[in-house]
Amino acid sequence: MELGSINPVLLISALLLASTPILLAAMGELVVEKSGVLNLGVEGMMIVGAVAGFIAAVESGSPALGFLAAAAAAAVLALLFGVLTQVLLSNQVATGLGLTLFGLGISSLMGQGYVGVRPPASPRLELPVLSELPILGPVLFNQHALVYLSLALVVGVWWYLRSTRSGLILRAVGESHEAAHALGYSVLGTRLAAIAFGGALAGLGGACLSLVIVPQWTEGMTAGRGWIALAIVVFGSWRAWRVLLGAYLFGGVSVLQLNLQAAGIAIPVELLSMSPYLITILVLVIISSDKRRAQANAPNSLGRTFHASG
Amino acid sequence: MRRDPGSDGAERVSTPLLEVQGLRKAYPGVVANDDVSFSARRGEVHALLGENGAGKSTLVKTVYGLLRPDDGRMKLDGQVYAPGSPHDARQAGVAMVFQHFSLFEALDVAENVALGMEVPPPMRELATRIRDVSETYGLPLDPNRVVGTLSAGERQRVEIIRCLLQEPQVLIMDEPTSVLTPQEVAILFETLKRLRTEGKLILYISHKLEEIRALCDWATILRHGKVTGSCDPRQKSARELAETMVGSELALPAARTQDPGKVALSIAGLTAVSGAAFGTELKDIFLEVRRGEILGIGGVAGNGQDELLAVLSGESRSAPDSILLGDLPIGSFGPNERRALGVLAAPEERLGHATAPDMNLIENAALSGRRRMRMVSRGFVNWGKARAHAEHVIEQFDVRVPGAGSVARSLSGGNLQKFVIGREILQQPDVLVVNQPTWGLDAAAAAAIRQSLLDLASQGAAVIVISQDLDELMEISTRFSALNEGRLSKPRDTAELTLEEIGLMLGGAHDLEIGQGSSRPDRAAEPGETVP
Numbered sequence: 018m019e020l021g022s023i024n025p026v027l028l029i030s031a032l033l034l035a036s037t038p039i040l041l042a043a044m045g046e047l048v049v050e051k052s053g054v055l056n057l058g059v060e061g062m063m064i065v066g067a068v069a070g071f072i073a074a075v076e077s078g079s080p081a082l083g084f085l086a087a088a089a090a091a092a093v094l095a096l097l098f099g100v101l102t103q104v105l106l107s108n109q110v111a112t113g114l115g116l117t118l119f120g121l122g123i124s125s126l127m128g129q130g131y132v133g134v135r136p137p138a139s140p141r142l143e144l145p146v147l148s149e150l151p152i153l154g155p156v157l158f159n160q161h162a163l164v165y166l167s168l169a170l171v172v173g174v175w176w177y178l179r180s181t182r183s184g185l186i187l188r189a190v191g192e193s194h195e196a197a198h199a200l201g202y203s204v205l206g207t208r209l210a211a212i213a214f215g216g217a218l219a220g221l222g223g224a225c226l227s228l229v230i231v232p233q234w235t236e237g238m239t240a241g242r243g244w245i246a247l248a249i250v251v252f253g254s255w256r257a258w259r260v261l262l263g264a265y266l267f268g269g270v271s272v273l274q275l276n277l278q279a280a281g282i283a284i285p286v287e288l289l290s291m292s293p294y295l296i297t298i299l300v301l302v303i304i305s306s307d308k309r310r311a312q313a314n315a316p317n318s319l320g321r322t323f324h325a326s327g
Numbered sequence: 328m329r330r331d332p333g334s335d336g337a338e339r340v341s342t343p344l345l346e347v348q349g350l351r352k353a354y355p356g357v358v359a360n361d362d363v364s365f366s367a368r369r370g371e372v373h374a375l376l377g378e379n380g381a382g383k384s385t386l387v388k389t390v391y392g393l394l395r396p397d398d399g400r401m402k403l404d405g406q407v408y409a410p411g412s413p414h415d416a417r418q419a420g421v422a423m424v425f426q427h428f429s430l431f432e433a434l435d436v437a438e439n440v441a442l443g444m445e446v447p448p449p450m451r452e453l454a455t456r457i458r459d460v461s462e463t464y465g466l467p468l469d470p471n472r473v474v475g476t477l478s479a480g481e482r483q484r485v486e487i488i489r490c491l492l493q494e495p496q497v498l499i500m501d502e503p504t505s506v507l508t509p510q511e512v513a514i515l516f517e518t519l520k521r522l523r524t525e526g527k528l529i530l531y532i533s534h535k536l537e538e539i540r541a542l543c544d545w546a547t548i549l550r551h552g553k554v555t556g557s558c559d560p561r562q563k564s565a566r567e568l569a570e571t572m573v574g575s576e577l578a579l580p581a582a583r584t585q586d587p588g589k590v591a592l593s594i595a596g597l598t599a600v601s602g603a604a605f606g607t608e609l610k611d612i613f614l615e616v617r618r619g620e621i622l623g624i625g626g627v628a629g630n631g632q633d634e635l636l637a638v639l640s641g642e643s644r645s646a647p648d649s650i651l652l653g654d655l656p657i658g659s660f661g662p663n664e665r666r667a668l669g670v671l672a673a674p675e676e677r678l679g680h681a682t683a684p685d686m687n688l689i690e691n692a693a694l695s696g697r698r699r700m701r702m703v704s705r706g707f708v709n710w711g712k713a714r715a716h717a718e719h720v721i722e723q724f725d726v727r728v729p730g731a732g733s734v735a736r737s738l739s740g741g742n743l744q745k746f747v748i749g750r751e752i753l754q755q756p757d758v759l760v761v762n763q764p765t766w767g768l769d770a771a772a773a774a775a776i777r778q779s780l781l782d783l784a785s786q787g788a789a790v791i792v793i794s795q796d797l798d799e800l801m802e803i804s805t806r807f808s809a810l811n812e813g814r815l816s817k818p819r820d821t822a823e824l825t826l827e828e829i830g831l832m833l834g835g836a837h838d839l840e841i842g843q844g845s846s847r848p849d850r851a852a853e854p855g856e857t858v859p
Contacts, residue, residue: 182447189431189442196429199393200443201413317433 023276029156033164034230036268038063038222038239040167042246043253043260044174045218050250051178052211053191053318057113058098059219060243061120066091066220067227068124071136071234080139080228084163087224088217094120095216099209102322109320117243125236132235136228163225168261170218175257187211191316194323204323219243245294252301254314259304267297342405344369344528345390345497350399352385358552359385360396365547365554369496372519372529374539374560376572377549378769383532386549387499390530391423392416404496417445422490423499424483432475436485439474443489460488464518479627480511487518498522499530504538505766505795508627508833516542534572534769536565548572569770588618590653591789592639592670592758597649597658599638607631609638610813616758616789621780622818623804624793626833631813632762632793633675639760639791640672641665652758667698669757673747675766675793681747682735689731692717692750699754716753724749725775741772748776752783759783762793777803797829809833 042059049056069090074083098116101107139161147158178184190197190207198204226242227234245267253259270293278289343366350363360382367373375383388394390401392410401408403419410416413423430439437454441447448456454470461468466484474482483503490498500519504512519529519542533539539546539560546560548571556571594614601607609631616622626632637643638650641662648656652668660668674680682691693713697703702712717731724745728738735743744764751759764780765773781803784790793810794800800807806818809832816832 182441185434185438185441188434189438192431192433193429196431197442199413199425199429201392201417202442314433 023273023280026152026155028272028276030160031272032265032269033156033160034268035272036264037161037164037167038225038230039242039246039249039267040261040264041163041170041222041225042219042243043249043264044167044170044257045215045222046246046250047253047255047257047260048174048178048187049211049215050319051191051255051316052187052208053194053316053321053323054099054102054208054212055109055113055320056095056098056116056212056215057110057247058095058116058120058243059215059246060239060241061117062091062094062216062219063120063223063226063243063246064124064237064239065094065120065127066223067238068128068131068223068234069220070224071131071227072127074136074139074224074228075131075134078137080137083136083228084221084224087220089220091220091223092213092216095212095219096209098216099212103205103208103212106322106324109322121237128234128236132233134234136232136234138232139229161225161229163221163229171257171261178257188316191318194318194321198323219246222246241294245297248298249301252298252305254305255316256314259301262304263297263301266300267293270296343367343402344404345408345530346402347386347390348400348402350386350389350401351397352382352389352394353397360389361552363399363549363552363554365557367528367530367545369526369528370523371545372523372531372543374543374546375530375532375549376534376536376539376546376560376568378534378572378771381549381572382552383549384501385552387423387501387530387532390416390497391421391499414445417443417493417495420494420496421499422493422495422497423501424486424490424503425501430474430482430485433473435471435473436468436477437470439485440470440489440492443486444493456492457488460491464488464491464521465514466518479629480507480514483507483511483515487515491522495527497528497530499532501532502534503531504533504535509797509829511627512538536560536568536572539568540565572770588787590615591618592616592653592791593651594638595649595651597638597645599634599643599645601631601634607634607813609634612638612815614791614808614815615818616791618757618787618789619784620805621784621790621792621803623800623807623821624791624810624815625795625797625800625807625829626793626810627795630810632795632810634813635810635815636672636674636760636762636793639670640674641670663698666695666754669699669755670760671695671699671751671754671756671758672760673751673762673764675762677740677743677747678736682743684736685734687732687734688721688726688728688746689714689717691735691746692720692731695750696754716750720746720749720753723753724779741768744768745772745776748779752779756783756788758789758791760791760793763795764792765794765796765799773799801829 042063046056046059066087070083070087073086074080077083094116098112101112102109141159142162142165144158148154150158178188186197186202187207190202190204194204223239226238231238249260249263249267253263274289274292277284278286346366348364350360351358352360363382363386375386377383385394389396392413392415395411403421408419410419431442437450437457440457441450441453447453457468457470461484466488468481468484468488474485477485503515507515522529531539531543543560546558547554548556548568550572560568594612597609597612599609607630612635624635634643638645641660641664644661645658647659650656650658652670657665657668657670678684683694689710693702693708696716697708700712700716702709702716714731720726721728721731726742726746726749728742738746748761748764761780764776768776777799780790780792792800792804801821804821807821807824807829808818809816809829811833
């Protein structure tokens with residue numbers, strides 16, 4: 018066992034990247050749930066984003082086009098969920114589960130010819146001067162653009178929900194759709210927009226996995242990250258900064274346990290592999306243990322079907 | 328009875344601000360509004376009076392742009408007025424305060440106000456304007472409080488201020504006083520009178536006749552979706568108005584029994600934390616109810632009513648000997664055990680709490696009566712017995728449904744409430760607890776339910792009625808207690824009380840707390856005045 022072989026700078030640098038797919042998907046789902054919709058299809062949207070982004074990047078040779086395609090494909094899938102649950106009033110839980118199964122299935126169909134192919138490299142964004150700072154440089158200023166985007170999104174979503182009128186309407190729709198409707202706000206429009214946004218971010222998260230982190234296509238490569246994103250949103254009591262914490266905790270423990278495995282620590286590999294899931298959930302459960310406060314922040318109309326009568 | 332509302336009263340000659348002509352709105356199976364016409368002037372408080380289901384709410388929702396009429400037209404200030412949405416209505420100067428408040432509990436006051444405005448100013452400026460308007464109209468309100476923590480009266484202020492900030496010409500108020508204490512009602516009336524002198528039109532929906540006679544300049548009376556009359560309510564007696572509204576003679580409940588028996592159920596020093604996010608903690612509750620009496624528990628919504636019902640029904644459990652049934656400690660028993668012992672409860676929320684909305688009446692009868700009516704043997708439900716029980720309730724309590732197979736959701740509020748109360752009464756409870764038994768019901772249905780509670784008590788059962796309707800409690804209860812911020816006042820004989828004293832009890836002036844004031848000074852109207 019050689020714990021000394023673990024380089025903390027590399028570890029933190031890897032942590033930021035490894036957390037990004039979950040952070041993206043969770044920020045999307047946070048907005049969706051704040052609007053009062055429970056979309057359990059995050060895993061399905063992520064993997065469709067992963068495969069669509071991969072195909073587009075390989076075929077066009079441009080990672081940027083790949084990311085765009087990933088966001089678009091997952092948003093389309095999310096809108097399918099939106100039409101089913103919001104217009105045709107199907108059950109959100111069942112439809113979301115169906116979306117995940119559908120996404121896993123169709124992604125393996127789409128990706129059949131792409132197993133083992135190498136995607137075009139998407140370079141890191143080196144910020145001049147700053148990236149040469151000792152320690153901080155490689156950790157903070159020499160990352161992939163998506164890492165910066167995901168952090169900007171945390172601030173953006175927090176600010177949007179807190180300070181903008183449209184964010185206020187979105188929260189109002191999630192809090193009480195009847196009251197929002199009575200005041201003349203479009204429950205359907207708000208929710209469809211939120212669902213599409215959530216889908217796009219989940220797709221982006223998937224593409225981050227298949228184009229940057231791994232980078233290649235394998236079936237089922239999201240490996241439950243969509244479910245973790247869902248759990249993080251709930252246990253993070255629908256607060257952006259807690260979701261950030263949850264995502265980085267998961268990413269951090271994932272990277273650490275890989276390093277520990279490589280260092281040959283005397284803990285069974287199975288236990289190490291399950292540790293990110295276990296530790297993330299445990300910490301978030303403890304944080305959100307004050308039930309009444311968590312309940313107060315939960316969108317009151319979450320998962321309830323809305324139908325405007327009359 | 329006059330069909331043309333504008334035709335009498337020489338003082339009503341000035342041009343109307345709002346004209347409604349031949350409005351019709353039909354739903355499958357019901358005509359909610361049928362050829363409704365009326366007109367109303369500036370500087371008028373215009374009552375829309377009618378039973379539940381008479382079409383008042385449909386009418387004002389049409390005026391507010393939430394519904395589109397099938398036929399008919401409206402004019403506002405001489406112009407054709409056909410709002411396609413509440414946005415259009417607000418832009419034309421029509422604002423509405425809803426019956427069930429359209430507020431968002433997790434948002435703060437300023438955010439709630441901003442949501443009701445077309446072009447809200449920045450939040451900081453809005454907070455200042457909220458303070459200004461609340462001072463001008465005598466409606467104290469802190470813009471930064473979260474709405475979930477406000478009392479019902481304060482919530483209504485949020486809605487009113489939200490409307491006033493848009494400087495409307497027409498203000499619609501749907502049953503505004505149903506959840507207020509008498510003092511809060513007085514404040515509201517002052518505000519409305521002030522708005523009247525400013526030349527605004529107030530459309531005032533209510534079925535409380537005395538209120539309408541005290542406040543309104545003109546009344547349009549609706550029944551079964553049609554206008555059945557219009558008059559100056561100050562010149563009619565409450566009884567005359569009621570007869571136009573209900574169309575039949577009101578049955579007044581018979582007198583209560585005077586001779587209470589042994590203590591049936593008692594609570595001593597119970598404190599309970601609420602499970603709900605914005606719930607109220609019950610603090611040091613003492614309560615005693617005797618056989619043959621009705622104990623009335625008054626109080627404004629959100630002061631611990633739901634929590635008290637949960638404690639009594641067994642939904643929230645407590646220390647075993649904090650609740651005694653006779654001498655038997657039942658505090659740790661759940662609802663099923665208590666039901667078996669004869670402690671029955673009918674909660675306020677009819678759909679979803681008292682009944683399962685999508686199950687039929689037979690199933691709903693079985694859910695509450697299975698132990699006491701012996702409907703279950705060896706794990707199997709005897710559906711014949713359940714059906715017989717449901718049909719017995721329907722017949723005995725005049726529940727108007729096609730049959731016992733109808734789902735609970737399909738019943739009107741009044742019919743479902745009769746079923747819920749009847750279902751418990753026919754199980755011959757020793758103790759019956761009901762929360763808001765006549766909320767939102769029309770006069771005839773409410774009278775029937777009150778009578779059945781009185782009958783039950785006269786047969787020797789102990790009845791606890793939790794209600795916000797003070798007139799109701801004065802009418803049927805033997806003793807009266809008030810619930811305020813989770814504290815229960817000492818019970819008093821109802822016959823000795825005046826409405827003013829009750830108002831002070833509800834405002835938190837308990838016997839114990841006289842002179843110390845209340846944490847909400849606006850609710851204890853005269854802190855110097857004491858309850859003897």
